[in-house]
Every structure is written in structure tokens, then in C-alpha cells.
Amino acid sequence: MGNYRTIFCICCGITLLAFCGEAGADPGTIMGPIESPLNGHQYYLLNSGLTWTQAEAEAQSMNAHLVTIRSMAENQWIFQTFDGANKELWIGLHEVGAEGNFVWSSGEPVVFTNWGPGEPNNMGGWGNEDSVHMRWPGAVPSGLQGTWNDYPDSAKGDTIYFYGVVEVVPEPVSLSLMLLPATVLLRKRQNRIRRKLHLV
Ligand SMILES: [Ca+2]
Ligand SMILES: [Ca+2]
Numbered sequence: 001m002g003n004y005r006t007i008f009c010i011c012c013g014i015t016l017l018a019f020c021g022e023a024g025a026d027p028g029t030i031m032g033p034i035e036s037p038l039n040g041h042q043y044y045l046l047n048s049g050l051t052w053t054q055a056e057a058e059a060q061s062m063n064a065h066l067v068t069i070r071s072m073a074e075n076q077w078i079f080q081t082f083d084g085a086n087k088e089l090w091i092g093l094h095e096v097g098a099e100g101n102f103v104w105s106s107g108e109p110v111v112f113t114n115w116g117p118g119e120p121n122n123m124g125g126w127g128n129e130d131s132v133h134m135r136w137p138g139a140v141p142s143g144l145q146g147t148w149n150d151y152p153d154s155a156k157g158d159t160i161y162f163y164g165v166v167e168v169v170p171e172p173v174s175l176s177l178m179l180l181p182a183t184v185l186l187r188k189r190q191n192r193i194r195r196k197l198h199l200v
Helices: 002-024 052-061 072-082 180-199
Strands: 029-035 042-048 088-095 102-104 131-134 148-151 162-168
Touching: 029 162, 042 052, 042 072, 052 088, 052 131, 052 162, 072 088, 072 131, 072 162, 088 148
Parallel strands: 088 162
Antiparallel strands: 029 042, 042 162, 088 102, 088 131, 131 148
């Protein structure tokens, strides 16, 4: 009887652990991590229904930001990787302060843009257009796909909901970590010398 009780308790424990593990998973992402061959950074796609501000907050909770795009090659990779299933994508560009002052939420300098014709035009019907998205494959007229548009901080675009793209930039290896093997060797040598001196 005691054995059955023990087995029952173990099974309950395993079930509880599995449940806790599942609850700990991030329910906000629907794709990723996907590593870009262009820069080695990891990318995720957030679930739909988030405004730009909410998507950036979700990215920051992952110790990251909405995606920063530095070249046309990166723009095309993001478009092809995440727009493939007809999605409107939030990117990390947004307007701060004066009209027209667009900055990346990551803090990186703006070295590349891919605005659509006439954009940014700040023509939101529901308020200022201060958040930037990449146009989806279904965008009309043809030719706008993959271009950028400023838009109100809304969960839904003209036709479909937005999905945020999150970029995780790997932490640079710190100098102390790079010097760690040399430090360990030096300490070992010092200890050897101390032991020898002690024997003498
Ligand atoms: Ca604006
Ligand atoms: Ca616009």
C-alpha cells in the first residue's frame, strides 16, 4: 500500500512540474527563435492584437526590443521570414518628440529607411501616426509590400491585425570572460610556486 502511495505522489509531482513548466513558457510568441544568417541575431514573432507600445513592452519583457532594420538585405529577410503568412509587422521605429523625429526603440542610429511613397505622412484618422509598420504581402497597390508606413498606435491596421517582430541582440563577450582562461592558468601557476616554497 505504501508503494502505491509513493508512486501516486511521484506521478502527482511530475504532473505538477509539467504544468508549472508549461505555465512558464512565453505565450506571447508564435514564431522563434529564428537566427538571421545576416547578423546572427535571434528573432521572434509576437502574437497579434498588440499596439506598437504593447508590442515594445512585450519585447522589453524578453530583454529585447522590436526589430531594428539596418539595410535592405535585413528588410527583405524580415519580410520574407515573417510576412510569408500575410502579416502586418510592427518594427522598432517610432516617433519621439517633434513630428518627423523617428528613432529606433533599441537606441541604434537610423542608418536605413524604406518608407513607402509619400510616407511618413502622419495621416491617421484616429490620432497621430507615430508608430511604424512594414506593409504586408496583401498591401495594395502592388509594390508597397515590405515598405514602411507610419500609423496610429493601434492593434489593427487598415485590414488586418499587427504582429510585432522582436530582435534579440547577443550580449558581447566581456573582456573579463575572454581573459578567464589566462587568469585560471596564472592562479594555478601561483599556487604551484607557493606549494614549492612551502616545501622548501
Ligand atoms: Ca506623427
Ligand atoms: Ca502613414
